[in-house]
Amino acid sequence: MSEIAIRVENIAKQYRIGLLQERPDTLRDLVTSNVQRAGRWFKRGDESRSEGPSYIWALKDISFEVERGQVLGIVGRNGAGKSTLLKILSRVTDPTMGYGEIHGRVGSLLEVGTGFHPELSGRENIYLNGAILGMRREEIDRKFDEIVAFSEVGRFIDTPVKRFSSGMYLRLAFAVAAHLEPEILVVDEVLAVGDAEFQRKCLGKMSDVAQEGRTVLFVSHNMSAILRLTQETIVLDQGKMVMRAPTSDAVDHYLNMGLTKQGERTWSDEDIFNHKGPFIPVALRVLNPEKQVVDTVIAAEGFSIEVEYQLSEDISGLRVGIYMMTTRGEFVFTSFDTDAEHMFDEHTTRASGRYISRCEIPPDLMNEGRYVLGVNASSYRIQRYFQDDKALTFTVDATGAPGMQWPEPRLGPVRPKLDWSIGKVGR
């Protein structure tokens, strides 16, 4: 029988919305709103009480248990309540309802480098950040060299961190956090930062932590990290826990969640509220050779993928591209519409207007299975206008693919039709 590290029952969290208008933010607003309320009260008696400001449930009825030593993933779209849940578990904020108990010291890593001060040196920040994360001074003393070694900032350790490159800054910040030793570690999206090499290093450190038998709650948008680190995953959607399952099932469910129409993903203004032009995504579609929107394509026939978008102003150096991923989170390929040299030359600047960038996936390329498409629109090294790593999922059917005479699954995301020759070279 294993011990319980975390148990929460019917946890819920309510926030007030429309804060800008509703909440009195200054004393003057408070006074005026009270005067108004008093006025209304005189006119209509108790009626005004019920109208109140609007509330939103960021989390509702969340119940689960985590056993000691378990690594549990949490996935969900933006606004699904992941961060709120972690904030409640790490005691940053109180639940509005419900009950929970946590057995053991909690170390929370809701953001890398919390409390780092730009004016202080790397050395000073290690101590400060360590103390903020709950390390004792002698603990930091003891681990100091290890932290510096992990961060690879070496001789810059006495330089103010405001002079650090962003990579150095992140490495140092993560290094401090990685040397925390609580029984329960709560981690939010830390791996979303830094370059690929650093991410690998962080991931390695995270799996070490997991193997040491500590309980870890891990939130990420990086499905391959979730798949690699966790055995079980919770899926949150609109504040509710919609699933708890072995990670591969949960990730599959998550990636297929909330698709409006099969084979097509459209974006409404609401989805992209934080992407205020100049690139406004409209739709991403998977098309069969007859140019019909479909959920399932046949690998042997080939298919095409198109991105429709609106440019609100001229953009130079724009490239619109797709990522293809397996539902296990491995990348299959990345391709941009201006990859080809002549395309790059012809479309240096794209005038404002509505566009469709379409690419043809040749026949006999993909293996059967379910794939995830992501969209990226950027100007190289200048700006990323839009990115959605899991905009759409679709199925590739193996009918007519090479090797179908053997009814076996073929490993790997591609299943190319290759020219083989067989020649006899001996007796």
Next chain:
Amino acid sequence: MENTQLQKNQTPVTYLKPSKGWLSIDFKELWRYRELVYFLTWRDIKVRYKQAVLGIAWAVLQPVLTVLIFTVVFGILLKTPSQDLPYPLFAISALLPWQLFANALQRSSISLVGNANLITKIYFPRLAIPLSAVMAALVDFGVSFIVLIAMMAYYRYMPGWNMLWLPVIILFALLTALAVGLWLSAINVQYRDVQHMVPFIVQVWMYASPIVYPIDIIPEGIWRVLYGLNPMVGVIQSYRWALLGGDQPDATMWISVLVVIILLVSGLFYFRRMEKTFADIV
């Protein structure tokens, strides 16, 4: 809200549940986080004097320049009485505890908002923040104390045994600042008007304290009692007395003590009550 207890297997258990109403203050927990208070204080001081050529010398220069201005305006031009003390000495002996208080108050009242990034990301007793802001002011005070010693040497004033009261008086000044700072910092989380009001509050408060003028000019009786409601009156009076002698602090001192106790206890409870909402509204 939550409490932590040791079970038989020594694993601390934390309970998460909605908290309502007034909460008790967990001093034990605050004590466990004393290193955090230390590091936050240390950060405030370090950062304050980083990239300033004169660095911590500003803690000396500020009182010196202020005393200079006071001496010219109030001592020489207005000929304000100064309890038979040389005016510069009279002024500095009040200015030091005053600046300690004013600094501590100003820093602590904006401290929660200034540390919003910590509050929204990490759990720790929120009291650590205003507390470390108050402590940071104490360091400046320690440095500027040199000015006072130098001036006492110059005017050949030897402090007597009364000086042993100084730590108590300084603590009292800090508690006063903390008491008001707790209220203001917690209110400031929701109503940012506070940070615009604080400089004004400090200015009015300074003229309501016997810094540039002696307490004698306040009429005895009911006026003196009302005057004593300002705890800094007691602080400054007793500070002057401890260092330079003169009239012993009178009964007004007890009014000051009472006011501070009321402010501090209510401030602590108000702070605790608001604490759980800080992360949501800051």
